[in-house]
Structures are given as structure tokens and as C-alpha cells.
Amino acid sequence: MGKRFYYFLLCTLTVSFLFGFAFSEKENKKADQNQKVDQCFTCHKEIDNLPKDFSENDIHRHANLSCSSCHGGDPNSDDQDVAMSPSKGFVGVPKRKDIPKFCGKCHSNINIMRVYQPRIATDQVEQYYTSVHGKKLLAGDENVAECSSCHTAHSILPAKDPRSSVYALNVPNTCNKCHGNSSLMKNYNIPVNQLEEYSKSVHGIALLKNKDISAPACNDCHGNHGATPPGLKSISHVCGTCHVSNMEFFNATRMAKAFEEQDFHGCEQCHGNHGVQKPNDEMIGVGKESKCTDCHSEGDKGYNVSKNIYSSLTKLKKEYDTANAKYLEVRQKGMNDVEIGFQLQDAKQALIQSRTLIHTFDSVKVGAKVKEGIEFSNKASMLAQKEIDDYSTRRNGFAIATLAFLVFVIALYFKIKDKEKKAS
Structure with a gap:
């Protein structure tokens, strides 16, 4: 019984091994069939004629898309006439004017893109033809940018x-x-x-x-x-994508309408376009760096509003800086700075909001927010000064206590010496 069992077990293992080996060979052959050599790549590599911008890291190559996926032809044949036969769908290098639609064969097909990039938009070609580049390309200008101008042709990588x-x-x-x-x-x-x-x-x-x-x-x-270049009406909305409050404040003013009537480009008129510099308080007011004086002269309403807004902002900034300097001193001395920090945070927020409210061109609204900021700054300054004074009091008290203790020790020393002298 024992021998029969072992023979049965041995036969079972042998059959299982042979079956597994055969199955593995079958799967390997299937994999080899699915991963046939791309003759386009092989031939072009052998004759050193790969595209100038070719990269092994190209996103399409990583997705197992061959040259024929874009250029057509038969990638399985090493016969040039067969591989590049029009009957096999070979189209070769597309004309520049045809490139957007050439890429769009896949990138505008939602069913294809779902396989590779389900979340990618499929209206890029449609958008392109609304652009300055696309319109000019349709008009016959082949100097403009098309897909490969930005993405390259054979070394395309994900935007991230x-x-x-x-x-x-x-x-x-x-x-x-x-x-x-x-x-x-x-x-x-x-x-x-x-x-x-x-x-x-x-x-x-x-x-x-x-x-x-x-x-x-x-x-x-x-x-x-x-x-496309942002248009007259879209400038503030383009900037407002990030600077939301500035856009909302500006668009609600009479200034926005006046800018449009004068063909002024919203934000760009004061801040510029490509060379936008970090804004500062000197841009408001009537000083040398003022943007307001480009349009407003002394005596008119806009000039006075600008002057008042600048005065309010500089006052808040001064109070905030004073409080912040005291706060830093408190921290340096190791005193309690928690509540002071909270007050300063509120003051800083009020300062930021005051500067944003400049875009309302309303000195009353700016002034109200400045008042809040000054109150927070003054409270922070008062709390900080109290901590600084307490530090001085403690330090002086410690010095007096130390001196008194020293006098006591000296007196005690002489008293002991005096007793020792009498005892001897």
C-alpha cells in the first residue's frame, strides 16, 4: 500500500511538472507573438536613421505604441516596400498643416484615450483651432506652433x-x-x-x-x-484666477468701466504683464513710484483718494512694525509671547486685507480695515510692553535680592569671625 502511494504521488508530480512546462511554453510563445519586433525601429536604428529627437522614454513608446501607430505601414515586415506601402496605410511624415489633425486621430477619440489616459481631455485639437496659432495655420502660415513645436515629436513625456x-x-x-x-x-x-x-x-x-x-x-x-493674448475684457479675469478678491473689488468699481472706455487693460495698466513686480505701498499715493499719478493730477478727486489711502496704509504699517519689534524683544527675553503673537497675526491679516481693498479705490473702506489693524497692533504693543516692563522689574528685583543676600552673607561672615575671636 505504501509503495503504491509513493508511485502514485511521483506520477502525479511528474505529470503536473510536464503540464506546467508545456503551459509556460505556450504562454511564452503567446507573449512573443504579442511583443513582435518593431521592424521600423530595428531598421532605422541599424542604419543610424532614428529621428533626431528620438527618446526611449517617449510616452507612446512606453505605452507599446509603435511607429506605425502614427505613421502607418506594416511594422512586422523587414521589407521596406511592404513596410512602407500605401496599401498598408503608410503616410510617412505628415505635412506641418496636418499635424494637429494627425495627432487628433487618437487624442480627439474618446474611446482610444480611455484606454491610455481616461481622464485626459479630448478637445485639444478643437481648442487649438480657436488659438492664434491654429487660426494662422488654417490660413496657411506654417511658421506658427503646432503640437510637436511644444511637445516634440518623438520624445514626448507627461507634463508632470x-x-x-x-x-x-x-x-x-x-x-x-x-x-x-x-x-x-x-x-x-x-x-x-x-x-x-x-x-x-x-x-x-x-x-x-x-x-x-x-x-x-x-x-x-x-x-x-x-x-491667445488676453483680451481687454478678460485681463482682470485672467489675473483673477489667482487674485480673486482683487478682481472682484476692481470689477465692482466705476474705475473698471472707465478703464474699458479708455481701452486700458485692467490689472496690466498698473502692474504690467510679463514683468510684474512685487507690489508695494509706494505704488499708491502721490510719490515718485505712484501709479495713480499717471492719470490723476493734484487737486482732482482720485489724487486725494490715493493720498488718503497711502496715509492710512503707512500708519498701519508703522504701528505693526513697532508692535512686531517689541514682540521679537519679548521672545528674545523668554517672556510670555502667546497672546501677543495672536494679536499680531490679526494685525498682519488686516494689513493684507487693507492692501487688497486698494482695488475698491474707496478710502473709507480701506480706512475701516486699517483701523482694525491699528487696534490689533496697539493691543499687541501694549501686551509686549507689559512683558518687557515685567522683565525689567524681575531683573531689578533679582539684582536687589542678590545684593541683599550678599550683604547678609558678608555680615554673617564677620559675625562668625567675631565670635571665633572672642572664643579664643
Whole structure:
């Protein structure tokens, strides 16, 4: 009985092994069939004729899409006539004017994109033809940007990949390939110093120097596939994508309507476009750096409003700075700074809100918020001064106590010496 059992077990294991081996071979053959050699790539590599921008990291290559997926033909044949036969759907290199629709064969097909990138938009080509680039391409101008101008052709990477030409940090330089080309831009009467200005701006420094990818690049203001210069009515809305309160305050004023009537471009009129600098209080008021005096002269209502707003802001800033200096002194001395910190936070918030309220062009509204900030600053200053005074009192008290103790010790010393002398 025992031998029969062992023979049965041995036979079972042998059959299982052979069956598994056969199944594995079958699966390997199936995998080999599914992963046939791409003859397009093989031939072009052998004759050293791969596209100049070819990269093994291309997103399409990683998705197992071959050359024929875009260019057509038969990737399984090593016969050039067969592989590149029109009967096999070979189209070769598309004409520049056809590239958007060429890419759109897949990128505008929601059923195809669901397989590879379910969440990606499928209206990029439609958007492109609403852009300045797209309209000019349709009109026959082949100097304008199309898909491969920004994304490249054979080294396309996801936008979130730091190596990608459309990664946030790389967008300014990608756009500058064309927009920094003076010979190309002269036909459109477009300046070529945008990148230079942007690099020195508050946005450019945040993005390019500080590597803050939340900072706006070219596409955040102009758009991506539907890129176009912001229009007269859209400027404040474009900036308002980030600066929401500023936009809402400005659009609710009479100034917004006046700007439109004068063909002034909202935010850009005071802050500029590509070279936006960090704003400061000197931009309001009537000093040398004032933007208000570009339009308002001494004696008119706008001039006086600007002067009053500046006066209010500088007063709050002075009170806040005074309180903050005392707060730092309290912390240095190791005294209780918790409540002072809370008051200063409220004061700082009031200062920020006061500066935002400048866009209402209403000195009363700004003044009311400034008043709140001054009250918080004064309370913080008062609490800080109390802690500083307490520190001085404690320090003086400690000094007096130390001196008294020292006198006591000296007196005790002499008393002991006197007793020892009498005892001897």
C-alpha cells in the first residue's frame, strides 16, 4: 500500500511538472507573438536613421505604441516596400498643416484615450483651432506652433515629468524657442523680450528661481492649446484666477468701466504683464513710484483718494512694525509671547486685507480695515510692553535680592569671625 502511494504521488508530480512546462511554453510563445519586433525601429536604428529627437522614454513608446501607430505601414515586415506601402496605410511624415489633425486621430477619440489616459481631455485639437496659432495655420502660415513645436515629436513625456518640455519649470523656455526668435517674430510685430522680463518678475522668480511650480507660467495666462493674448475684457479675469478678491473689488468699481472706455487693460495698466513686480505701498499715493499719478493730477478727486489711502496704509504699517519689534524683544527675553503673537497675526491679516481693498479705490473702506489693524497692533504693543516692563522689574528685583543676600552673607561672615575671636 505504501509503495503504491509513493508511485502514485511521483506520477502525479511528474505529470503536473510536464503540464506546467508545456503551459509556460505556450504562454511564452503567446507573449512573443504579442511583443513582435518593431521592424521600423530595428531598421532605422541599424542604419543610424532614428529621428533626431528620438527618446526611449517617449510616452507612446512606453505605452507599446509603435511607429506605425502614427505613421502607418506594416511594422512586422523587414521589407521596406511592404513596410512602407500605401496599401498598408503608410503616410510617412505628415505635412506641418496636418499635424494637429494627425495627432487628433487618437487624442480627439474618446474611446482610444480611455484606454491610455481616461481622464485626459479630448478637445485639444478643437481648442487649438480657436488659438492664434491654429487660426494662422488654417490660413496657411506654417511658421506658427503646432503640437510637436511644444511637445516634440518623438520624445514626448507627461507634463508632470520634470524632463518634459511642457513641465511647469520648462514652459517659459519652450515658448521662448519661438517667441524669443527675432527673425521669426518680426513678421508678426511681436517683441522678443518676454522671457527676459518674466525672469525678473515676481512670478518668474517664484517659478524659475524658487522652483515653485504653483507660480504662473506663460500657459497659465495665455492658455495651452487655445493660446491667445488676453483680451481687454478678460485681463482682470485672467489675473483673477489667482487674485480673486482683487478682481472682484476692481470689477465692482466705476474705475473698471472707465478703464474699458479708455481701452486700458485692467490689472496690466498698473502692474504690467510679463514683468510684474512685487507690489508695494509706494505704488499708491502721490510719490515718485505712484501709479495713480499717471492719470490723476493734484487737486482732482482720485489724487486725494490715493493720498488718503497711502496715509492710512503707512500708519498701519508703522504701528505693526513697532508692535512686531517689541514682540521679537519679548521672545528674545523668554517672556510670555502667546497672546501677543495672536494679536499680531490679526494685525498682519488686516494689513493684507487693507492692501487688497486698494482695488475698491474707496478710502473709507480701506480706512475701516486699517483701523482694525491699528487696534490689533496697539493691543499687541501694549501686551509686549507689559512683558518687557515685567522683565525689567524681575531683573531689578533679582539684582536687589542678590545684593541683599550678599550683604547678609558678608555680615554673617564677620559675625562668625567675631565670635571665633572672642572664643579664643
